[in-house]
Amino acid sequence: MQIYTLKNKSIEVDFIARGGQIISIKVPDAEGNIADVVVGYDTIDQTLDGDAYFGAICGRYANRIVKGEFEIDGEKFQLDCNNEQNHLHGGFDGFNLRNWEVRPVELEEYVQAYQLSLTSEDGDQNYPGKLEVSVIYGLTDDDQFIIEYEAETSKPTVINLTSHPYFNLNGAGNGSAMNHELLLNASNYTPISAELGTTSGEIVSVKDTPFDFTTAKLVESACNANHEQINMIDGIDHNFVLDDFDGTVKLAGVLSDPESGRKIEVYTDQPGIQIYTGAHFNGLEIGKQGAPIVQCAGIAMETQIFPNSPNYEHFPNAILRPGEKYRHVCIYKFC
Ligand code: GAL
Secondary structure, eight states, X not given: OOOEEEEOSSOEEEEOSBTTOEEEEEEEOTTOOEEEOBOOOSXXXXXXXXXXXXXXXXXSBOSEEGGGEEEEXXXXXXXXXXXXXXXXXXXXXXXXXXXXXXXXXXXXXXXEEEEEEEEEOTTGGGOOSOEEEEEEEEXXXXXXXXXXXXXXXXXXEEOBOEEOOEEOTTOTTSSOOTTOEEEEOOSEEEOEETTTTEEOSOOEEOTTSTTOOSSOEEHHHHHTSOOHHHHHHTSOEEEEEOTTOSSSOEEEEEEEOTTTOXXXXXXXXXXXXXXXXOTTOOSOSBOGGGOBOOTTSSEEEEEESOTTGGXXXXXXXXXXXXXXXXXEEEEEEEO
């Protein structure tokens, strides 16, 4: 399978057409030492056989929809339940498993860019409407890797696209990213309900909880806290509600590694960000550098609409109608 590369003078991003999977991002530290900062595998064969969410575009609905059920204008839809009782990341055959059409594009703001396109037919995974999706992967000369999503539908449908790289700024394969510091511009989060396996629709303040990243702190300190929400899934696997959401691109968070000095700023125009500390990695799988993929081998920061939004009036709108355009920008800026 072909590897596509985006390169500026300091950074290199590699991806493949299957799932648009970002298979490596090579970034220097202050001394110029290069590390590949996304969790993955050493070979394409391992990538194709391995965890297909690594670095992939997730959709049509990234994150969970409870029991795979939703309604639009009184009509009920039933999606695959591919994650116990819930629908996750678009179902059994999500966008992360599709072969995207890839072509280079010349856009003024990028040193290099590719467009990834996909047509998802009406009824695909039981979603209504034929969906035309375009994703731009672009690299700027000031080290911003930008993902621009757009989609249009032939019938009212639900949509929530995201990207799923796990970052380890000390280099994938060099152990856990628990020692990274995280800052989030989020005063609230959406707790998980044990019964639903995903959000219960509550929006709760992070104040006096391990979920308070409004000032930067060690990921480890939150993951080791004795808190019902942390214990339930052995770490963080939660959607954070970004402050001052108004649909414009704003700083959502900053992940930094005190050891290497590398840092990522995440910007988005979306209302939420899912932080996942990779609780399900158990060291049994071998990843980059031939090293076991240990718990918290990397941290995912998935900009998004909230989980299960189609079922909650008070959550941001996830319905896309004919004539409208779904738009989403996610920027990973390497500093
Ligand atoms: C994350 C999700 C996790 C897990 C992972 C894929 O987005 O929050 O619970 O399902 O994707 O392995």
